Amino acid sequence: MANKQLIIDADMSVEHKVMGLLACIAQEKKSEMERLLKPSGLSILQLSILHSLSFAPKKTLTVSDLKAxxxxxxxxxxxxxxxxxEAGLVTKLRSExxxxxxYVSITDAGEKxxxxxxxxxxxxxxxLPENEMNALYEILKKL
Incomplete structure (x- = not known):
């Protein structure tokens, strides 16, 4: 894990400390997500694709729409x-x-x-308390 205290104690501007802390926290959260997903056999990208397809109209998107x-x-x-x-979680069909x-579609196994x-x-x-979570959310939306 990143030593956030090094950034907190560093002789640099608050803006640079914020950027450093955001980078550290993002890396920590990504690593935590990867660790949690490991038993599922899915990567973060694979889960993101399944998520997008699951919420798409007719559970189908073109590859370019999916990337977007x-x-x-x-x-x-x-x-x-x-x-x-290959895992049977999505199907691909070329347009006639x-x-x-x-076109990429999620299968029942992919939904599960x-x-x-x-x-x-x-x-x-x-x-974090709810008021601090809301304040953090509002700040992050501005970045």
Whole structure:
């Protein structure tokens, strides 16, 4: 884990301390999510894809629309989709009208994997009073 105290005690501007602490906390939370997801066999990117498909109209998106829904601009989406197809969690279907367009749909097994993995992550909490959590949220929206 990152030693946040080094940043807190550092001789630098508050703005730089904020950026450093945000980076440390983001890395810690990502590592925690990866650890929690490990038993599911899903990566964060795989779960994000399943999540996007699960909430899409008709549970189907084109590959380009799917990429647009992802928070992280990851270059490994095509390779990750192929792994999800191999696992039976999604299907891919090429458009008959335009061979360049590929539709991706979540399967029933993908829905279950998504729901189960989400539960692993949604049980995590940030230990702040509600008023501080709301204040933090408002501040983060500004960044």
């Amino acid at each position: 829904t992802l928070v992280d601009d990851n270059p490994n989406v095509s390779r990750t989709l192929n792994k999800l197809v 009208q335009d061979q360049r367009t590929v 994997a998504h729901t189960d993995a989400d539960q692993l992550l949604l049980n995590q909490r940030i230990d």
